[in-house]
Amino acid sequence: MTVLSDRQQLSYIAAQAADARLNVELETEGMTLNIGPQHPATHGTLRIIAHLDGEQVVWAEPSCGYMHRGYEKLTEVRTFPQVTTLINRIDWLGSFANEVPFILAAEKLMEIEAPPRAQYIRTILFELSRIANVSLFLGDLGVQMGAITPVFLAFRDREYVLNLIEGATGGRFHPNFDRIGGLKDDLPKGWIDETRQVMRKLRGFCDEIEDLLFGNEIFQSRMRGIGVIPADVAKSFGLSGANARASGIDWDLRRDQVLPMAWDKVDFKVWTHPDGDCFARCWIRLQETREATKIVDQLLDDLPPGPVMAKVPRIIKVPAGEAWVATENPLGEMGYYVVSKGDLGPFRVKIRSASFNNISVVPWVLKGVYVPDIITILASLYFILGDIDR
């Protein structure tokens, strides 16, 4: 037997394998495709392991934990006011919205309520972080499918919102502005007029994105009917926010619960969509951005005068008890189960983040889809890595 060189041996094996495959009438073998943790088409460090048969996914599983920071453990060694610095970083695109439910839970245990003006400003900043968060999603959505222009539009107009947040709080990304009993400061001079202008600009941005992207035939054919999640599946996985409303579940925590916030003072529409596909999820988010600008406008119109801080002791001790507060964050239902033992810091905080539940549906929804649709579905489910891993 002649000795083959490595290269010859490899080509021989390849030829044999090709023959073997032809012999079973072009039946292809399975293949494992690893997407991420660092891949241009993933948002951050989510890794997806997909087993393929030809172009179709047989089995897919996200691998989490590349950004686990142990916030639930870290809250146990901090005082209540210090915790907001941490939880800002859970969903870093809408960070003010993360602070609100925790502060509300602490206030519920202390049986205090923020003054009306603080409630209004909280709601305004909450909706501004929703706009900052979702407008980036709308731009990013195009990039995932190869359209570059929308992301430039998104970054251009999101900058105005970030400037507003910076103007009011001092921080573009991590405001850390919410305090137990109210807010750190009142709004700066001229901020209200500027906000009204920016809201007009943002409505123009939504129209632009709708005409450019949502009306595009290629976009629709990549989105419609892809990644359909029925309502009962969405509920059993605990999908929330736009993902649930796109499956026809009429559930919005801004409207469906009593909170010391200003959402019950304004008139807004909770959009739902019966389809449950990628297009529905993206379309709901677009509509929510529009509604958010209207909410901000209405709140600015009847912003009440008065203090922004209630009377709270200098050293905050939260009475023993347990409280659950969830709000409708940009990504979905974000809740904190706070257990206090009457100490300076919480005894245990369970952080229920929206993306953790939203992304747990991925193994279910990716089954049987084609490879290019993996990216579309992941983009439309919209997650923030810090919100999955906490």
Add this chain to the structure above:
Amino acid sequence: MVRLSDTGTSETDAAPKALPGDGLREGIVDLLRNALGEGLVDTHLVPNDDLWVRVDRSVWRHTGEVLAADGFDYFCFLSAIDWLPSPWGRGEDDPDDPPPERSTEIVQGVAGGETRFQLLARLNDVRRHVGVTLKCDLPDDDLVVDSWVPLFAGANWHERETHEMFGIGFAGHPDLRNMYLPGDFEGYPLRKDFPLLARMVKPWPGIVDVEPMPALEEEEETDTAEGDTKGDESS
């Protein structure tokens, strides 16, 4: 120009629904009492706010079934609580001083409890806009409970996380692999007797606070004492 949003592809009910009262929550308690009998251990109702129900371990899955059939089919979260007070407090002790005396008494929260570990879960009814928080005692020597995966698909990841962080087993779970930590990681990080190593190595607020301010020419030297709270800004 006609836009998609003008075509009325969305359907939503315009009339605001009334928010649930305590009568509804009392009805839920009655329903569970009839269905579970002795399995319902304790309840706690905060008027106009929330409902807690503590059930026996043997009826944990049955509780989920009863509630899911009653409309609580929205799975919110599942986790656990370790009621042991932390042996290290908040990690703010001076390492040179003798360790302070700390209470080791286990005091459970609302709806009571008898064991150190309690399971904690929440289910929502999205039609009636009401939620219920469930608790379940787990004895230390047998930390196993029936899995909810056959009822709520979303419980899969939550039970994996709880298993990893508290060491609680779930009978009937298809795949209890670790989610975050390496597979051979030892210990259960969210248990109170698991030390937070960052605080063990350098007690808070850290030695930097008592050092004199650096002189002007040494300003380039940056301090990295807050290593655990920064570095998350990238997306």
